[in-house]
Amino acid sequence: GQQLNQSPQSMFIQEGEDVSMNCTSSSIFNTWLWYKQDPGEGPVLLIALYKAGELTSNGRLTAQFGITRKDSFLNISASIPSDVGIYFCAGRPEGAQKLVFGQGTRLTINP
Amino acid sequence: GAVVSQHPSWVICKSGTSVKIECRSLDFQATTMFWYRQFPKQSLMLMATSNEGSKATYEQGVEKDKFLINHASLTLSTLTVTSAHPEDSSFYICSARTVQETQYFGPGTRLLVL
Numbered sequence: 001g002q003q004l005n006q007s008p009q010s011m012f013i014q015e016g017e018d019v020s021m022n023c024t025s026s027s028i029f030n031t032w033l034w035y036k037q038d039p040g041e042g043p044v045l046l047i048a049l050y051k052a053g054e055l056t057s058n059g060r061l062t063a064q065f066g067i068t069r070k071d072s073f074l075n076i077s078a079s080i081p082s083d084v085g086i087y088f089c090a091g092r093p094e095g096a097q098k099l100v101f102g103q104g105t106r107l108t109i110n111p
Numbered sequence: 112g113a114v115v116s117q118h119p120s121w122v123i124c125k126s127g128t129s130v131k132i133e134c135r136s137l138d139f140q141a142t143t144m145f146w147y148r149q150f151p152k153q154s155l156m157l158m159a160t161s162n163e164g165s166k167a168t169y170e171q172g173v174e175k176d177k178f179l180i181n182h183a184s185l186t187l188s189t190l191t192v193t194s195a196h197p198e199d200s201s202f203y204i205c206s207a208r209t210v211q212e213t214q215y216f217g218p219g220t221r222l223l224v225l
Binding site: 003031033035040041042043044045048050088090092097098099101102103104 | 115117143145153154155157160202204206211212213214215216217218219221
């Protein structure tokens with residue numbers, strides 16, 4: 001099925017560094033969602049984006065819905081140990097009912 | 112944010128038995144719920160879309176007679192794994208969609224079939 005290209009696949013950073021990840025698609029999306037998943041748990045919604053160009057923050061997290069409606073990025077500023085986990089982007093293609101997921105970005109933080 | 116619960120959180124069963132997993136939206140009504148399966152270190156794989164009051168829509172390759180879905184109310188969907196076998200062992204996650212079209216996920220159910 002259709003998938004989003006999410007990059008990078010993994011990141012190894014130092015505590016306090018900023019993080020940036022993105023997702024791209026070949027088709028237009030109406031909604032972009034960013035989730036974080038900890039081991040053995042379900043994904044938790046971080047930020048939801050509904051309009052092209054929309055820029056939304058949630059604490060240290062900032063995400064944007066690309067103007068072309070084919071991409072989105074998530075930034076995390078001043079990373080802390082609890083930011084460790086897998087981050088998934090998800091989008092709803094125009095006219096579709098179901099979400100398409102990226103392959104995830106695994107974030108590891110060195111103390 | 113909206114809360115979605117799943118029960119049980121984990122289950123161990125013998126091969127050949129059936130297992131039912133419940134998914135509830137606790138503080139909102141969800142006309143549409145989704146069931147996913149996730150293998151280790153992989154992304155979520157959509158199994159089926161569950162619409163309240165109608166038959167579920169299954170993704171290609173997912174056996175509808177094997178994975179029975181019932182969306183009997185606006186806050187409850189159930190997934191029954193019938194005649195479970197070891198290859199059905201996995202992490203099953205449900206999600207529910209709000210009227211704003213935001214999807215919230217349950218905590219997942221880990222199934223181990225012996």
